[in-house]
Amino acid sequence: MHLGLVFFHGWGLSSTFWQPLATRLARYPQVFADAGYFGTPPSPTETPHLPPGHRWVGIGHSLGFARALQSPPTDGWAALVSVAGFSRFCPPAEILIAPSPSNAFAAATTPGAASTGVVTATSAGNAPAAIAAQPRRVVERMLRAHARDPHAVLADFLHRCGLTNLLPPPGTPLNAERLAADLALLLDVDVSASLAALDVPVLALATRDDPIVPAALTEATFAQRAHTHLVWQAHGGHTLGYAGVDDCAAAVQTFLERV
Numbered sequence: 001m002h003l004g005l006v007f008f009h010g011w012g013l014s015s016t017f018w019q020p021l022a023t024r025l026a027r028y029p030q031v032f033a034d035a036g037y038f039g040t041p042p043s044p045t046e047t048p049h050l051p052p053g054h055r056w057v058g059i060g061h062s063l064g065f066a067r068a069l070q071s072p073p074t075d076g077w078a079a080l081v082s083v084a085g086f087s088r089f090c091p092p093a094e095i096l097i098a099p100s101p102s103n104a105f106a107a108a109t110t111p112g113a114a115s116t117g118v119v120t121a122t123s124a125g126n127a128p129a130a131i132a133a134q135p136r137r138v139v140e141r142m143l144r145a146h147a148r149d150p151h152a153v154l155a156d157f158l159h160r161c162g163l164t165n166l167l168p169p170p171g172t173p174l175n176a177e178r179l180a181a182d183l184a185l186l187l188d189v190d191v192s193a194s195l196a197a198l199d200v201p202v203l204a205l206a207t208r209d210d211p212i213v214p215a216a217l218t219e220a221t222f223a224q225r226a227h228t229h230l231v232w233q234a235h236g237g238h239t240l241g242y243a244g245v246d247d248c249a250a251a252v253q254t255f256l257e258r259v
Helices: 015-024 063-070 104-109 136-148 150-161 176-188 192-197 215-223 245-256
Strands: 002-008 030-033 054-061 079-083 120-122 128-131 202-206 228-232
Touching (some): 002 015, 002 063, 015 030, 015 245, 054 063, 136 150, 136 176, 150 176, 202 215, 202 245
Parallel strands (some): 002 030, 002 054, 054 079, 079 202
Antiparallel strands (some): 120 128
């Protein structure tokens, strides 16, 4: 069977994020999951119908990678691609972390916070218990601000990501409830077990200057996983997949030829 691609976008975005990369991979059948954050009426298609007769590869940006792990096709994924993705975003409630020096997003939203790096919390048996990108207080603060002014929170987040040009046009209705629900999801989403159990090839694309998903988290999530190829792109930050798209497309194409 031929390969097909299923694209999952991250928080505060839409399937528009994927247009540059999808255009470069147009030889493959494509399906786009959309969280339904914008427009009237909202029409989320997070688990889109996948036509039979294909081996499907899930491609997820940021939270979209966790979505892909949560939404496998009936026959499972043939492979997965993470673009600035993660399996856990925040630590468990009882574990505190401080933003790392490179974590501009957490530092900017946490006045006076110490810089101690991404923390690997350990259990009594010294086994890794959680690796996280952001302190919970960062997302909790966003949730409180979102309740007051969802437009401002969205604009600020996309500005920090370098994706201001993907803000919806003025007057576009926001599905504030859905945006808030997925912000809350970032607090506790954890697909680490699903990723560990997955027995298919994984390509992880990342940069070392990502202000949202620190390089240390990417290393901890993907570097030692079997059947995984971690590729550091020269630039792109959290815009990776939308910016730096030629390099991303080349890496994905090479990966797909081996699936």
